[in-house]
Amino acid sequence: MARTPATRLPAVIPGGVSHAAAAPPLDAAERSALSRLRRWGTVGSLLLMVGSSSSYGAATPIPNPVDGVRILGVLSRVGPAALACSASGIGLLVLCWFLIGRLAVAGRPRRLSRRQLVHTLVMWTVPLLVTPPIFSRDVYSYLAVGRMMAAGHDPYASGPYDVLGDGDPYAHQVDARWQHTPTPYGPVFLLVARAVVAVSGDSVIAGVLLQRLVELAGVALVVWALPRLATRLGFDPVAALWLGALNPLVLLHLVAGAHNEALMIGLMLAGLLVALGCTRRLGTGTAAVLLGAVLISLAAAIKITALLALPFLAIALARRAGGRWADLFRQAARIGIPAVLAFAAATVLAGGGIGWIAGLGAPGSVQSFLSVSTSLGTGAGAIGLLLGLGDHTQAAIGVTQPLGTAAGLLLGVAVMWFSWRGRIEPVLGLGLAMGAVVLLGPVIQPWYLLWAVIPLAAATAQPRLRKAAVWLSVLFAVIIMPNGATIPVFTIVRAVAVAAAVAAVALFFLARGGLPRSRPPT
Incomplete structure (x- = not known):
C-alpha cells in the first residue's frame, strides 16, 4: 500500500500574521x-x-x-x-x-x-x-465541597446541605438549586477545594478570597500560554491576548466570579503549549509531550470538558510526525497513557472514585434560555399551549436537549476529521468543537463561552470567527445579573x-x- 507523503504544519498559518514583523509602538x-x-x-x-x-x-x-x-x-x-x-x-x-x-x-x-x-x-x-463572588454563588458550592472532603464525606454521594446541615457556614451559602446535588467536578477540583477550606477554616470571606487566588493562577497561565501558542501557530500574540485574556468574560466570571473554568482553561492551554514544543527549556521531545498530556489530564480532572483537547493534540502531533494513520495511533497512545495515569493518580488521592460521572447531568437540570436546544424545547411547549394541546414543555425539552447534545458531539467529531485531513488547524479545531458543544448543549452559562473563545483567540485570524467571538462576548457579558439571581x-x-x-x-x-x-x- 502506498504511503501518504509527510504533511507538516506550516510555521506560519495562511491568513495569520507572523510575529517576526513586529509593529512599531503607539505614538503619543x-x-x-x-x-x-x-x-x-x-x-x-x-x-x-x-x-x-x-x-x-x-x-x-x-x-x-x-x-x-x-x-x-x-x-x-x-x-x-x-x-x-x-x-x-x-x-x-x-x-x-x-x-x-x-x-x-x-x-x-x-x-x-x-x-x-x-x-x-x-x-x-x-x-x-x-x-464577594459576582454573577454566581458557585464559589460557595466549591467551598462546601471542600468542607465535605475535610469532614470525610463523599461529595459524589450527596449534596452539601444534606450532610453538613444549615449550621455549617459554607453549606448555608450554597444556591438552593445545588444544596442537595452531588458535585459534577473531577478529583483535582476536590483536592483544591479541600486545601482551600483547610486554610480558610470557618471563614467564608477568607475561603472566597483564597478560591479567587487559585483561579487567578489559572488566569495567569492563560496570560502566559496564550501569546506563545499564538506565536507558535503564526498569529499575532497581542490580538490573541486582547480577545482571550482581556476579554470581559475573563474579568467578570473567572476573576470576579472565581469560576473553576479559569484553572481548567489555564492548565489545558499550558498543556497544549508544552506538548507542541513551544517552550524553549523542554523543546519538542518526549518529556514535553508527556508533561503536556499530564497538564491537560489535570485540567480534565477539574472539568471533564478539557478532555476534548487530547484528541486534537494527538492530531497535531501525528500530522507533524508524518500524517499517517500509524502516526495518529502512536501519538494517541503516547499522550493517552500518561493522561490516564495522571487522572487515576488524582482520583486515588482524592478518594472519591468516579462518582463525578453520575453528577455530569446536574447542570442540565437548570433551564438556560441561552441554550439553543433548551430554547427550542421551551418554544415548542409554548406553541403547544397556544394551540390548546396542553403544556408539554418538559417533554419537548426532554427531546431537544439530547438532540442538541448529540448534534454538538457530531460536529465536534466532524471538526476532528477535518483537522486530521489538514483543512483545519488542530487548535482552531479545538475551539470550534468547544463552541459546538457549548452552544448546542443543554445549558449555557456566560463563562462557558470562554472554552471556545480562548483557543480561537490563539488560532485564527479569520474576521468572521473573531467578530462572532467578540459580539458573543459582549452579549454574554451584559446578559446576566450581578447577583446571579x-x-x-x-x-x-x-x-x-x-x-x-x-x-x-x-x-x-x-x-x-x-x-x-x-x-x-x-
Whole structure:
C-alpha cells in the first residue's frame, strides 16, 4: 500500500500574521487614548467593587457582613442603586475593552505591546480581587465541597446541605438549586477545594478570597500560554491576548466570579503549549509531550470538558510526525497513557472514585434560555399551549436537549476529521468543537463561552470567527445579573438606563480626547 507523503504544519498559518514583523509602538496620541481607556475601565471595575456590597450587586454572603457598617454598608440597604453601579461598571469595562481592541488589530501600522495589554489587565483586575463572588454563588458550592472532603464525606454521594446541615457556614451559602446535588467536578477540583477550606477554616470571606487566588493562577497561565501558542501557530500574540485574556468574560466570571473554568482553561492551554514544543527549556521531545498530556489530564480532572483537547493534540502531533494513520495511533497512545495515569493518580488521592460521572447531568437540570436546544424545547411547549394541546414543555425539552447534545458531539467529531485531513488547524479545531458543544448543549452559562473563545483567540485570524467571538462576548457579558439571581424587571430597566447614560458620558469624553482607530493613517 502506498504511503501518504509527510504533511507538516506550516510555521506560519495562511491568513495569520507572523510575529517576526513586529509593529512599531503607539505614538503619543494613541498612548494618550490608551491611558484614558485604561482609567475609564478601572472606574468600571471600581463601580463593580462598590456595587458588590449589596445583594443586588453581587452574590453576597448571608448575612451580608457589611450590613450596619458605616459607609461600607450604605449601598447594602439600597439595592437598586447598587445594581445601577454594577451595571454601569460592566458597561464601562465592555466599552473600553472594545475600543482598546482597535489598538490590538493584527496588521495595524502601530500597535500596543503585550506589556501594555497585560498592564491594562492588571489595572482592571485588582479592584475585583476583594469583592464577594459576582454573577454566581458557585464559589460557595466549591467551598462546601471542600468542607465535605475535610469532614470525610463523599461529595459524589450527596449534596452539601444534606450532610453538613444549615449550621455549617459554607453549606448555608450554597444556591438552593445545588444544596442537595452531588458535585459534577473531577478529583483535582476536590483536592483544591479541600486545601482551600483547610486554610480558610470557618471563614467564608477568607475561603472566597483564597478560591479567587487559585483561579487567578489559572488566569495567569492563560496570560502566559496564550501569546506563545499564538506565536507558535503564526498569529499575532497581542490580538490573541486582547480577545482571550482581556476579554470581559475573563474579568467578570473567572476573576470576579472565581469560576473553576479559569484553572481548567489555564492548565489545558499550558498543556497544549508544552506538548507542541513551544517552550524553549523542554523543546519538542518526549518529556514535553508527556508533561503536556499530564497538564491537560489535570485540567480534565477539574472539568471533564478539557478532555476534548487530547484528541486534537494527538492530531497535531501525528500530522507533524508524518500524517499517517500509524502516526495518529502512536501519538494517541503516547499522550493517552500518561493522561490516564495522571487522572487515576488524582482520583486515588482524592478518594472519591468516579462518582463525578453520575453528577455530569446536574447542570442540565437548570433551564438556560441561552441554550439553543433548551430554547427550542421551551418554544415548542409554548406553541403547544397556544394551540390548546396542553403544556408539554418538559417533554419537548426532554427531546431537544439530547438532540442538541448529540448534534454538538457530531460536529465536534466532524471538526476532528477535518483537522486530521489538514483543512483545519488542530487548535482552531479545538475551539470550534468547544463552541459546538457549548452552544448546542443543554445549558449555557456566560463563562462557558470562554472554552471556545480562548483557543480561537490563539488560532485564527479569520474576521468572521473573531467578530462572532467578540459580539458573543459582549452579549454574554451584559446578559446576566450581578447577583446571579432574579431581580424585579423594573429595577433592571432602571439600572440598564443608568448604565447606558454612564457609558454615553464616558464615550463622549473619550471621543473629545480622540478615539483610537483600527486603521490609522501611516
